[in-house]
Amino acid sequence: MTPRQVVLDGRRLVVCVGSGGVGKTTSAASMGLWAAMQGKKVLVLTIDPARRLANSLGLTEFGNDERRIDLSDVDVVDGGQLWAMMLDTQTTFNELIVQMAPNQETAQRILDNPIYQTMSDTFAGSQEYMAAEKLHDVVSTGRYDLVVLDTPPVKNALDFFEAPGRLSRFFDRQVISWFLNPPKRTGLLGSLKQGTSTVIWKMLGYVFGHDFLEDLSDFLLLFQDMYEGFRERHQMVLKLFRSQECSFVTVCAPTEPSVEVAGFFSKELSQRSYSRGGTVVNQVHLCGDVVLDPQVLLGEQAKELSQDLQDWTAASLVARLGAAHRRLRALAAGERLLIQKVQSFSSGFLLEIPRLEGEVNDLKGLARIASILFDDASVSTDS
Numbered sequence: 001m002t003p004r005q006v007v008l009d010g011r012r013l014v015v016c017v018g019s020g021g022v023g024k025t026t027s028a029a030s031m032g033l034w035a036a037m038q039g040k041k042v043l044v045l046t047i048d049p050a051r052r053l054a055n056s057l058g059l060t061e062f063g064n065d066e067r068r069i070d071l072s073d074v075d076v077v078d079g080g081q082l083w084a085m086m087l088d089t090q091t092t093f094n095e096l097i098v099q100m101a102p103n104q105e106t107a108q109r110i111l112d113n114p115i116y117q118t119m120s121d122t123f124a125g126s127q128e129y130m131a132a133e134k135l136h137d138v139v140s141t142g143r144y145d146l147v148v149l150d151t152p153p154v155k156n157a158l159d160f161f162e163a164p165g166r167l168s169r170f171f172d173r174q175v176i177s178w179f180l181n182p183p184k185r186t187g188l189l190g191s192l193k194q195g196t197s198t199v200i201w202k203m204l205g206y207v208f209g210h211d212f213l214e215d216l217s218d219f220l221l222l223f224q225d226m227y228e229g230f231r232e233r234h235q236m237v238l239k240l241f242r243s244q245e246c247s248f249v250t251v252c253a254p255t256e257p258s259v260e261v262a263g264f265f266s267k268e269l270s271q272r273s274y275s276r277g278g279t280v281v282n283q284v285h286l287c288g289d290v291v292l293d294p295q296v297l298l299g300e301q302a303k304e305l306s307q308d309l310q311d312w313t314a315a316s317l318v319a320r321l322g323a324a325h326r327r328l329r330a331l332a333a334g335e336r337l338l339i340q341k342v343q344s345f346s347s348g349f350l351l352e353i354p355r356l357e358g359e360v361n362d363l364k365g366l367a368r369i370a371s372i373l374f375d376d377a378s379v380s381t382d383s
Helices: 003-008 024-037 052-056 089-100 104-112 114-124 127-140 159-170 173-180 187-208 210-242 256-271 294-305 313-345 363-373
Strands: 013-017 041-046 081-086 146-150 246-252 276-284 348-354 379-382
Touching (some): 003 024, 003 276, 003 348, 013 024, 024 041, 024 081, 024 146, 024 276, 041 127, 089 104, 089 127, 114 210, 127 146, 127 210, 210 246, 246 256, 256 276, 276 313
Parallel strands (some): 013 246, 041 081, 041 146, 246 276, 276 348
Antiparallel strands (some): 348 379
16 A cells, blocks of 8 residues: 555545654644545644644634635645645534534533533534544545644553544443433342442532532533434444544654654554554654765865864764764664564554755645655555
8 A cells, every 4th residue: 555545446435543743733634635636635633732734824813613725835636625724522422523513402501511611611612532533523524535634742642543432432431321310129139229329429429519410410411412422423434434434654763762652653543443654753763775985085175174163073073974974874874773663563564754954834844745655656565
């Protein structure tokens, strides 16, 4: 499988995963731009708090609404469109409640409930969960030929994979039933258990106050009819992740911590039967195989150019250049070993992107990255 196949051959969703600070956002934006240049209607969805993608795409306003990107600076096949969205987690959660509630009155009661307002800070703060929920909406509508997701920087690599079922587990039906309708039991043991429930309720009321219990009961009562909807969404997201319409691309840098995260993702993706499109190793230092001697190459020229300077200037400059060259060779050799480690566990394509000077902050910069990503001659594959 090549990057072209991952983006063009029937995929509706490409998910970029990996540690933070390795160019994951830039890789996702470049994939989306390239697909749009080939004539696809593409959405790039990011949860990057640094908002680098907004700068790269030339956006001054970036939020929870899709915004179309002006592609006049690049060559685009007829019909190609690029849209972008930066996830607003709190707004996404509120919109989800409105969408899932049976009616507007119920939705408003939930939004106004103090328990929801407290809990929503926790769930809306979970970027991984909100990303999975938003994916469900934008992919299922069919408005886009391709959606590219730039996942949040990794705090716990499992967070994103566990996210789709988080809310349905939180609102487990048995838990809701216990709070709303403690089961009636018969016999001595049942009476003891029933009495225990009563004691717990009294204790909760004493600790948190009866107003809290009333708010909690009202909140759970409103939510109980929405449980099946959240469970179904969970199953649909998992089905999408496991389908041939989805492909996961791991992005890493040639450093020990980043490669370890990439290896973890490779293992998790395989265990969960998720399609692995390939791996991008970003920010690779390039260094030729020839050992260069700065004294031979630059010694005479340095002496000539430093005739009006201190006698030691030329020798110092040449020595510093030699030391820098040796450090670069050592760094490149260490990175090569790490890339070989990535190759041992990666599946699909393995692609290296050299470390580039400066920041990628416009469409032409993204197009440059895209040309490297989709130049098949520079890609090694393992199908």
